[in-house]
Amino acid sequence: MDGDSTRSVHEAEPIDEKTGSVTVPIYQSSTFGFKKASEVVRAVRGQGKSYVYSRWSNPTVAILEAKLASFEDAEDSAFFASGMAAISTAFLAFVEEGSHVLAIRDLYGESYRLIHEFLPLFGVKSTLVETESLTQMKKGLRKNTKVVYVESPTNPTLKLVDIRRAAKLAHSVNAMLLVDNTFASPINQKPLQLGADITLHSATKYLNGHADVIAGVAAGSAKAIGRVKHVRRILGGTLDPHAAWLILRGMKTMSLRVRAQNQSAQRLAEFLSKNKRVMRVNYPGLRTHPQHGLAGRQMKGFGGMLSFEINGTKRQAMRLTESLRTATLAGSLGGVETLVAQPATLSHAQMSPEDRLRTGISDSLIRVSVGIEDVEDLIRDFEQGLSKI
Numbered sequence: 001m002d003g004d005s006t007r008s009v010h011e012a013e014p015i016d017e018k019t020g021s022v023t024v025p026i027y028q029s030s031t032f033g034f035k036k037a038s039e040v041v042r043a044v045r046g047q048g049k050s051y052v053y054s055r056w057s058n059p060t061v062a063i064l065e066a067k068l069a070s071f072e073d074a075e076d077s078a079f080f081a082s083g084m085a086a087i088s089t090a091f092l093a094f095v096e097e098g099s100h101v102l103a104i105r106d107l108y109g110e111s112y113r114l115i116h117e118f119l120p121l122f123g124v125k126s127t128l129v130e131t132e133s134l135t136q137m138k139k140g141l142r143k144n145t146k147v148v149y150v151e152s153p154t155n156p157t158l159k160l161v162d163i164r165r166a167a168k169l170a171h172s173v174n175a176m177l178l179v180d181n182t183f184a185s186p187i188n189q190k191p192l193q194l195g196a197d198i199t200l201h202s203a204t205k206y207l208n209g210h211a212d213v214i215a216g217v218a219a220g221s222a223k224a225i226g227r228v229k230h231v232r233r234i235l236g237g238t239l240d241p242h243a244a245w246l247i248l249r250g251m252k253t254m255s256l257r258v259r260a261q262n263q264s265a266q267r268l269a270e271f272l273s274k275n276k277r278v279m280r281v282n283y284p285g286l287r288t289h290p291q292h293g294l295a296g297r298q299m300k301g302f303g304g305m306l307s308f309e310i311n312g313t314k315r316q317a318m319r320l321t322e323s324l325r326t327a328t329l330a331g332s333l334g335g336v337e338t339l340v341a342q343p344a345t346l347s348h349a350q351m352s353p354e355d356r357l358r359t360g361i362s363d364s365l366i367r368v369s370v371g372i373e374d375v376e377d378l379i380r381d382f383e384q385g386l387s388k389i
């Protein structure tokens with residue numbers, strides 16, 4: 001099989017036979033015409049022609065789905081209008097009234113709310129366990145556990161879940177393991193190879209890579225994704241073809257971008273860990289990370305995300321985020337531009353201070369999504385910012 005950079009450029013994107021176009025056309029069509037009424041009958045049954053209506057499927061979106069499936073070593077994938085549409089549709093595809101969900105404590109906020117506030121409305125109960133504890137995960141499983149849900153690395157403290165062992169535990173009660181792979185990207189981590197059943201992304205982040213699209217994806221076996229597509233058709237969170245085309249363009253440089261981001265994040269993490277105004281750096285590529293060994297075993301690269309705690313107050317952390325010149329103060333991640341955020345005032349502002357502290361999110365924690373700028377410029381920027389707090 002071709003390497004990641006070759007696949008980034010060519011996978012699932014043949015030169016257009018009719019026109020020779022080297023890029024995939026945008027099939028900006030809501031519906032597809034038929035010459036014969038009998039063809040309609042066959043297409044609606046899933047036979048013959050593939051395209052009927054773009055909420056069901058669309059040629060540009062289908063090419064993107066084939067491309068992403070190849071990166072995740074999946075049989076198929078389903079794209080959505082946001083990461084949360086992918087995650088919520090996947091949950092609704094695999095749980096039913098009376099099911100139990102087991103999830104880690106360090107979840108992306110909206111995923112936590114989906115499990116904690118929304119699924120109970122449909123009679124689905126959940127248990128949250130400490131992220132790194134497989135012992136708690138084992139204890140939390142029940143006979144009716146249908147989904148085990150994890151993120152690795154986690155947001156914003158970069159904790160890891162041992163995906164291989166989590167998959168074995170989930171399968172011991174016939175549950176499925178769903179992994180949010182957004183922080184790692186498929187270049188750095190392939191959960192399906194480690195035994196997971198479904199891998200999910202906010203495609204808004206590394207897949208697209210240019211901070212100009214909101215999208216999501218679920219990938220897995222043809223059977224599992226068939227079920228997800230069935231539920232997507234009902235709930236309607238399908239991706240628009242124009243956004244699909246932008247992601248196809250973004251994915252051509254995914255391997256280059258992510259490898260550059262891995263290298264720069266490592267250099268920045270090492271610089272920060274030596275700065276006396278920094279108390280702690282969370283980055284799986286540092287030997288000081290408590291799960292550095294696991295990171296080496298299950299990740300091909302350590303990623304472009306890191307967080308660090310300054311030796312100072314919430315105000316000083318806010319001042320640092322304002323005083324950076326190359327990095328921008330903004331939510332989101334995974335794009336070509338370096339972004340910083342203070343989780344206590346942005347992504348995790350709605351969490352109680354006690355819960356924040358329990359998951360290691362102090363007021364002086366800063367999250368960094370490392371972009372593709374020259375790393376010397378980034379280091380200089382953080383150096384001048386830290387000198388002002």
Ligand SMILES: Cc1ncc(COP(=O)(O)O)c(C=O)c1O
Binds near residue numbers: 084180183
């Ligand atoms: C880890 C993770 N999962 C899921 C999401 C949700 O994705 P979206 O914003 O594309 O709906 C995000 C968004 O920040 C995220 O960081």
